[in-house]
Ligand SMILES: [Zn+2]
């Protein structure tokens with residue numbers, strides 16, 4: 001019997017279609033081996049030696065060399081084809097007036113019907129490894145922690161821009177994940193508004209807190225730890241769960257085990273612990289699938305200095321493997337069909353991870 005499950009964080013429903021339960025080897029596209037990936041690809045703009053193929057770097061962690069030269073371990077560059085671009089000083093008033101207009105929408109006229117504003121913000125690429133074939137499952141804890149601390153640093157700096165209201169950190173990999181380049185990288189987009197997906201989640205946190213006085217994520221991970229049937233990995237500071245109402249096969253949710261409002265609270269020790277969990281989750285993925293398209297997204301409020309009043313949230317990372325196709329029910333009704341029960345996914349992680 002299929003089971004309809006409700007996701008307390010997003011307020012959406014998923015059909016867990018357990019009678020057609022799919023194991024890793026049944027997802028053919030994610031098992032297609034496209035041959036070994038070289039450590040350096042001469043045509044790749046993110047590879048060492050090709051620094052001139054990207055816009056000049058914003059920041060880099062280096063063992064040697066000068067700016068925009070080889071010798072880096074992690075390198076941040078502006079996106080060559082940005083979805084949103086930084087604001088120029090001359091444009092400030094235009095942006096401000098567009099923002100002001102958005103706050104005072106007249107009842108019904110062309111302004112509200114066709115409201116828009118300049119596409120300002122930021123779009124950066126964090127080239128996480130100098131190896132073209134680097135994968136999170138093969139990184140050392142030091143290497144992964146360094147990537148996470150670099151992401152945190154940029155997230156904080158981007159919030160210094162007054163036009164940026166939300167910073168989205170994400171990682172696409174593989175064709176179904178929307179990645180145009182094979183070289184492993186994160187992206188950071190600064191948006192001039194808080195996106196609906198995030199404000200929806202925040203309102204769920206608020207609603208739960210107003211009813212119970214507690215944090216929904218703290219309660220959720222406490223129950224999941226007790227039940228112990230959907231845990232993919234855990235250490236002292238972090239837990240990786242296969243969520244109860246997972247939308248995607250082998251989806252995971254990585255969460256600090258102690259209440260933590262924003263990603264900016266990640267210190268060096270916690271970065272190492274998070275690195276340890278992510279490496280273990282990705283080792284699991286890499287053992288199960290030879291080529292797994294996925295999206296990894298961070299959900300976190302701004303650092304404390306940008307938080308206005310009491311803010312309810314508990315930051316976390318979603319990893320969405322792109323094994324299932326989003327079809328009519330997903331698009332039309334935001335109801336998901338997942339052929340892999342999360343309990344089965346968790347068992348595979350503990351066997352493979
Ligand atoms: Zn490359």
Ligand SMILES: [Zn+2]
Nearest residue numbers: 215218259314
């Ligand atoms: Zn919490």
Ligand SMILES: [Zn+2]
Nearest residue numbers: 201299316318
């Ligand atoms: Zn979330």
